[in-house]
Amino acid sequence: MIAPDQRGHGDTARIGAGGYYHFMDYVADLDDVITQLARRQVILVGHSMGGSVCGYYAGTRPARLTALALIEGLGPPDMSALDGPDRTASWIDAWRTMRAKPQSPMAFDEAVRRLRKFDHLLDEPLARDLAEHGTRAVDGGYVWKHDPLHMTMGPYPYRLETATRYWQRVTCPVMIVDGAQSKLNLPSTERADRRRHFASHRHVEIAEAGHAVQRHQPAVLADLLLELSPSRQGRPAP
Numbered sequence: 585m586i587a588p589d590q591r592g593h594g595d596t597a598r599i600g601a602g603g604y605y606h607f608m609d610y611v612a613d614l615d616d617v618i619t620q621l622a623r624r625q626v627i628l629v630g631h632s633m634g635g636s637v638c639g640y641y642a643g644t645r646p647a648r649l650t651a652l653a654l655i656e657g658l659g660p661p662d663m664s665a666l667d668g669p670d671r672t673a674s675w676i677d678a679w680r681t682m683r684a685k686p687q688s689p690m691a692f693d694e695a696v697r698r699l700r701k702f703d704h705l706l707d708e709p710l711a712r713d714l715a716e717h718g719t720r721a722v723d724g725g726y727v728w729k730h731d732p733l734h735m736t737m738g739p740y741p742y743r744l745e746t747a748t749r750y751w752q753r754v755t756c757p758v759m760i761v762d763g764a765q766s767k768l769n770l771p772s773t774e775r776a777d778r779r780r781h782f783a784s785h786r787h788v789e790i791a792e793a794g795h796a797v798q799r800h801q802p803a804v805l806a807d808l809l810l811e812l813s814p815s816r817q818g819r820p821a822p
Contacts, residue, residue, distance in 0.1 A: 588617050590634070592731035594718070604679060605734060610637045611644065618648065627812050631655040631798060632768075636747070642758075643750025651812040653759040655805070656769055656795050658778045663741035671741065678736040687732060689725030705765065705793070705800045714799075744778075751781040758785040759812060763793035763800065 589596035590610055599605060614637060618626060626649050630638030635657010642652045690698075695715040700706050706714075719726040760779055762769055769775065779785055788808060793800040 586617065586621055588613075590637075592734060594729055598731040599733070605731070605738070607637075607738065607740070608640070611640045614638070614641050615645065618645075625650040625814055627651045627653070627809075629653040629655065629809060630657050632657060632795065635659075639747065639754075640750050642756070643753040646753050646755045649754075649756040650814065651757050651759070652754060653761065653809055653812060655761045655797050656763060656766060658760065658770065658775055659744070659747055660742050661770065661774075662744035664743045664745065666741045667743075671737070672739055675737055675739040679733065682732050682736050685732070687722075687727040689722050689727055692719070692726050695719050695726055695728070703794065703796055703799065706796070710799060748778075748781045751778075752783075754782055756784070757812070758782045759808065760785055760787045761797060761805065761808065762787070762789045763795055763797045764789050764791045765793060766795040768795040 591613055592598045592605055618641075628638045628642065628649055628651075630636070630653070632655070635654040636659050638652060639654060639657065639659075642649055692715060695718070696708065696711045699711045699714055699718075700708065703711075715726075718729055720729050760782075762775065770778070779787055790797055790801050790804055790808075793804075797805050
């Protein structure tokens with residue numbers, strides 16, 4: 585199993601001065617990781633933004649995948665109407681402001697509190713573990729490892745029409761997983777409409793799980809993902 589940090593996240597280096605995190609950069613990074621490290625049969629799993637990245641990759645390299653799992657990963661609402669010069673100006677201003685703004689240190693317990701504030705199903709022991717891995721020590725406390733530039737609005741809005749062109753090229757089986765208590769997902773009818781663009785898919789909703797399904801029901805999710813393995817489906821192992 586390979587679980588890479590995306591650029592500017594975790595322990596992976598941040599983009600250089602003057603750079604930005606354009607969405608297709610993540611897709612190119614994923615292609616490079618798979619080219620260098622993956623075996624012949626690839627099962628790709630992505631959560632939330634990572635699900636969008638995996639969906640784009642699966643449409644870009646459909647023959648490369650054995651199976652695809654998208655966990656709360658069918659994208660945000662369509663934002664194509666927000667494209668244009670106003671968004672470009674907002675992006676430039678936010679980019680410039682964030683680059684000039686130093687990260688403010690916080691106490692470790694504050695990092696734990698923030699994680700739990702935005703995830704009401706996250707228990708404290710796991711929150712402390714996530715905070716330990718997601719922060720680094722600096723003078724005066726701790727800061728998040730991810731580049732604050734990720735908190736800015738990108739220059740290109742999410743376009744559902746574009747995403748569906750990738751989804752329609754996916755040829756492998758797709759498992760689409762939602763958390764029954766998610767507060768960060770699309771309405772059920774819109775999710776159903778999006779699922780129809782995949783030629784072969786299975787939809788699973790996990791009880792007592794929110795947006796971060798892997799935090800709330802890890803064993804249930806792990807069992808589902810194991811069903812995608814070649815041995816479970818009667819195919820020879822790689």
